[in-house]
Amino acid sequence: MRLLRHLTKPLFKTQLIKQSPVYHALFKAPVHPRYFSSANGLPSTYNPVTPQNIAHFTQILGENNVITDADDLLYYSTDWMKKYIGDSAVVLRPETTEQVSEILAYCNKNLLPIVPQGGNTSLVGGSVPIKKEIVLLLTKMNKVLDFDATQGVLQCEAGMVLETAINLVGKHGYDIPYDLGARGSCTIGGNVSTHAGGINFVKYGPLRGNVLGLEVVLPSGKILNMMNTARKDSTGPDLKQIFIQSEGTLGIITKVALRCEASSPEKKLMFLDVTEYSHVLQVLNFAKQKFGRNLSAIEYMDHQSYDLVHSFKHKLLDFPFTYDQSLDQSQVKKWYV
Numbered sequence: 001m002r003l004l005r006h007l008t009k010p011l012f013k014t015q016l017i018k019q020s021p022v023y024h025a026l027f028k029a030p031v032h033p034r035y036f037s038s039a040n041g042l043p044s045t046y047n048p049v050t051p052q053n054i055a056h057f058t059q060i061l062g063e064n065n066v067i068t069d070a071d072d073l074l075y076y077s078t079d080w081m082k083k084y085i086g087d088s089a090v091v092l093r094p095e096t097t098e099q100v101s102e103i104l105a106y107c108n109k110n111l112l113p114i115v116p117q118g119g120n121t122s123l124v125g126g127s128v129p130i131k132k133e134i135v136l137l138l139t140k141m142n143k144v145l146d147f148d149a150t151q152g153v154l155q156c157e158a159g160m161v162l163e164t165a166i167n168l169v170g171k172h173g174y175d176i177p178y179d180l181g182a183r184g185s186c187t188i189g190g191n192v193s194t195h196a197g198g199i200n201f202v203k204y205g206p207l208r209g210n211v212l213g214l215e216v217v218l219p220s221g222k223i224l225n226m227m228n229t230a231r232k233d234s235t236g237p238d239l240k241q242i243f244i245q246s247e248g249t250l251g252i253i254t255k256v257a258l259r260c261e262a263s264s265p266e267k268k269l270m271f272l273d274v275t276e277y278s279h280v281l282q283v284l285n286f287a288k289q290k291f292g293r294n295l296s297a298i299e300y301m302d303h304q305s306y307d308l309v310h311s312f313k314h315k316l317l318d319f320p321f322t323y324d325q326s327l328d329q330s331q332v333k334k335w336y337v
């Protein structure tokens with residue numbers, strides 16, 4: 001990966017976060033260095049962002065889409081958990097692939113480092129800028145391009161929020177082939193870039209099998225159109241696969257074609273408690289055998305998690321299992337499926 005990064009030269013990504021002392025003092029955020037990040041130190045050849053650069057970005061994007069306000073910069077430099085706090089000179093909000101292309105070509109030429117950002121929910125700090133990286137925010141590129149209700153194929157821009165896509169295809173009786181807790185904020189482009197999984201994995205398998213097409217802008221600014229919508233394509237190497245899970249290190253994903261599945265007309269939920277972890281696996285095995293493709297999701301939690309939710313006395317939730325609260329809950333051996 002590091003080799004690829006050097007070959008493609010630019011600009012993308014990430015390293016050890018140096019927390020801003022001011023922010024740390026204000027929010028007392030803990031220090032969480034990214035030990036396994038790609039490079040511990042941007043090459044010294046990268047340039048700082050200058051007022052001339054900002055003027056150029058403004059020419060491409062318009063004033064509203066070039067953010068330099070300190071509070072806003074801090075917002076986009078802080079991850080969802082407020083665990084990683086980075087540091088950026090400017091946030092750019094392109095609205096078209098051509099604008100992304102222009103920005104990348106310019107940054108590549110001028111050795112300005114970039115980090116792409118979708119919903120900023122990745123939990124591992126991958127979308128957080130460091131050392132004044134430029135944040136390329138994709139959330140304005142959120143349009144639906146097409147939904148083929150016969151084939152069940154959604155084509156959209158990469159900044160579309162997952163929940164918007166779920167609601168959109170849901171109206172036509174389809175499911176997006178994955179779902180996760182961050183659905184209200186994370187973007188389809190971020191999902192593809194991280195190869196996100198989630199609660200429907202057992203039914204639809206890994207996301208890369210359901211991505212039919214991508215449009216990607218390379219660091220040079222070249223636009224790669226791989227927006228295939230056929231369910232099977234044997235026309236040669238499947239180039240788009242190297243961009244899935246590459247978290248922006250090889251290019252910026254700007255459009256996605258996703259295979260969707262007809263949703264089950266009826267849904268049933270079962271909640272079980274068992275006394276051993278091996279029983280959880282037995283339940284999984286039994287459910288797969290019994291329900292086959294009709295099994296949409298399976299999740300489990302230990303007693304400590306159940307007790308934690310219970311302790312909040314969530315008004316909207318019915319707790320089907322009662323337990324002896326006088327016991328030391330950390331010692332209770334129970335699992336919930």
Ligand SMILES: Cc1cc2nc3c(=O)[nH]c(=O)nc-3n(C[C@H](O)[C@H](O)[C@H](O)COP(=O)(O)OP(=O)(O)OC[C@H]3O[C@@H](n4cnc5c(N)ncnc54)[C@H](O)[C@@H]3O)c2cc1C
Pocket residue numbers: 080115116117118119120121122123126127138158179180181182185186187188189190191192193194195196197198199247248249251252253254
């Ligand atoms: C409550 C909660 C539940 C979660 N559950 C799950 C789960 O079940 N399974 C799971 O896998 N993850 C889960 N996550 C993690 C997270 O939601 C996923 O990683 C999600 O895919 C990130 O999407 P995003 O748009 O927020 O991407 P970001 O966090 O903005 O970015 C993630 C990475 O992708 C890069 N990137 C973003 N957009 C693009 C683009 N268009 N082109 C190129 N690179 C890009 C960024 O630079 C960064 O490296 C959860 C997170 C939360 C907060």
